[in-house]
Amino acid sequence: MANGYPFHDWYNFVLGYTPVFPEYMLQREGIRAGDGNIVLDPFNGSGTTQLVCKLKGIPSYGIDANNFMVFAAQQKLNWNVNCDAIEAAKQHIIATYLAAAAGIDWDDRDHLAALANTDRPAALDCRYISDKPLVKIKLLKAAVEAQTEGAERDLFLFAISSILVPVSNVKYGPGFGIGKPKEDADVLQAFRDKVNMMLTDLRSVTDVQRRTLATTLLGDSRSLTDYVAENSISLMITSPPYPGDHEYTKHSKLELIFQGYATDLASFRTIKKRMIRGSTTNIYKEDHERALVEDIAEIRQITDLIDARLKSDGATSGFEKLYTKLIWEYFGGMAATLRECYRVLRPGGKISLLVSDSHAFKMVHIQTAELLRIVGERLGYVNAEVVLWQMKNSTSHKYQLRENILILEKPAQ
Known part of the structure; x- marks a missing residue:
């Protein structure tokens, strides 16, 4: 049981987040059972946000690109069993x-x-x-x-x-x-x-909790309106990938294979193409979403600095050559997602994203939340706020990184 929470500890995902984050956001925004609000997690993982909502009697939707994560969340949220x-x-x-x-x-x-x-x-x-x-x-x-x-x-x-x-x-x-x-x-x-x-x-759940809507779907966060109605969501609570070069299918490789969702490179590639580009092993020739953010000077400063350090170091590996493309495609993919999130949010609705800064590419500091704030404001979001959630220790270097909550609001009409 994760931090005293039932259901969460059924399956532990190393890149997941604590239930304290969605609890904090629900309390901060005053979302309660029976108030007509619906919560969405567009990067649902194994269902942490949805579990917190269901335990509180708050209806929710979750979308994830990974077949096993969808299966895991569905099992953790199905309480209609004998x-x-x-x-x-x-x-x-x-x-x-x-x-x-x-x-x-x-x-x-x-x-x-x-x-x-x-x-x-x-x-x-x-x-x-x-x-x-x-x-x-x-x-x-x-x-x-x-x-x-x-x-x-x-x-x-x-x-x-x-x-x-x-x-x-x-x-x-x-x-x-x-x-x-x-x-x-x-x-x-x-x-x-x-x-x-x-x-x-x-055996611990109540009838109200058991009946609370918690729908989890396999899909691509860049196409949210394929799954969720426009102007229907009051609050989004999520933790998307960030440019830290983590290959998310590797972190569920055994489970994907065991369940038969992916057993060869082609089937793994199908899953990875539904994901935001967060890893150099997840970049493809046909990727083109950088076009959505290519004129943002703050992102270009990052890619120019990475290029300069690559040249200074004489870097020649195939993965290193993909670093700048990854940064562009990551923020382009997130722009596509935030654009879709804007469409499904109700006027006055908010999205909260838990993201970490990164030093994964030639030690160039990437302020993920700040750059996503710029992207979001260009898409029409207002009242942007960056809240420090915690300082995280780097696993490969002796320094700390900020993990922030970025909060964006769709203007009220």
């Missing part, structure tokens, strides 16, 4: 798993390797998860599929997805990395603990 049936199914799943596990010689490495490598995606080799934990995961998945169906099956598959990283060799700091191989892990106990946590939380 807890007694879930408990009974859990017992059947465990019994089925134990029966299958009893027939395996867990000390026979060759046999385990053969079981692990049967239908093993190329993108999930033994560097990411060792043979024995993977075999246990496969047995558990087979037991779930044998004993459940529909929404109940989705909940149990999500429980397995949420324990993949803890039993794997993957580690985050917050960047993606591979740690010392875990030759074994207690997969069954991790699964049992996760389902028990879910049941405890599900």
